[in-house]
């Protein structure tokens with residue numbers, strides 16, 4: 370599908386996001402479940418730019434660290450590490466595996482990286498081919514800065530969601546701003562994620578998009594009552610029952626704790642049942658439960674983060690957000706904090 374358009378999207382990915390230069394090498398990794406159209410279009414785009422692509426395709430392992438035993442670890446580590454850039458299309462993630470840890474261990478000498486786990490031509494073309502990436506970068510940077518500077522944040526929705534929390538001073542945000550600088554690790558563009566002060570999170574979260582894993586699209590709203598960062602009640606029919614049973618199955622109290630939240634700010638993302646795109650739907654907030662990745666709690670020493678048996682993300686559509694009482698989102702529409710930020714959102718078509 371999209372055999373004409375995909376190369377164009379990949380050209381924007383490599384030229385505008387990676388700023389790939391003539392003569393640079395780029396590792397394109399994938400597994401036997403990946404879309405080879407996306408992989409090959411990326412290699413073609415690299416050739417158009419005068420760069421040198423190399424494709425690493427492996428048998429689909431188990432994801433993350435569980436996949437260590439299945440991966441050709443040394444060839445992947447040595448091969449990818451020696452490239453200037455790395456785009457990962459694997460469906461069973463190298464991300465968070467031991468291979469990944471070894472490749473990125475030196476923050477001053479590693480390939481710049483963008484995560485495109487499981488991305489298809491449809492997702493690439495829809496989200497990237499019409500994107501004004503420089504404008505998105507400016508908008509996301511401005512929104513991340515004002516959110517980072519806030520002390521107290523409130524998020525509501527018309528579904529009845531109403532939750533408040535404080536930011537944790539000094540904790541880094543993960544800003545998927547669409548530009549991959551030297552040595553940088555970036556996620557698919559259009560998202561700002563962060564972990565607030567966990568104890569301060571109180572209220573209700575209402576998931577009305579996707580709850581994944583294990584459910585996918587929810588049949589109706591699922592309501593989480595949260596006290597001091599911990600889920601104390603889950604309501605909402607069969608989805609709520611199934612999700613609570615799934616959390617309990619790990620026998621790990623961390624699974625009932627909020628791990629992070631995120632804004633979705635990808636102008637062309639739509640709910641597709643594919644979590645990487647769903648969590649970027651414009652004006653949503655996404656709430657993660659369970660394991661907290663080390664990058665989200667930069668103030669806690671070590672790479673471990675807060676270990677949990679698993680992790681799940683819930684999408685809450687069309688949110689309203691107040692930063693220290695100043696409204697920035699109204700039912701998913703950007704209304705602040707400054708006229709310039711609002712203007713950038715409108716110029717992005719939102």
Ligand SMILES: [Fe+2]
Nearest residue numbers: 657680681682
């Ligand atoms: Fe998450």
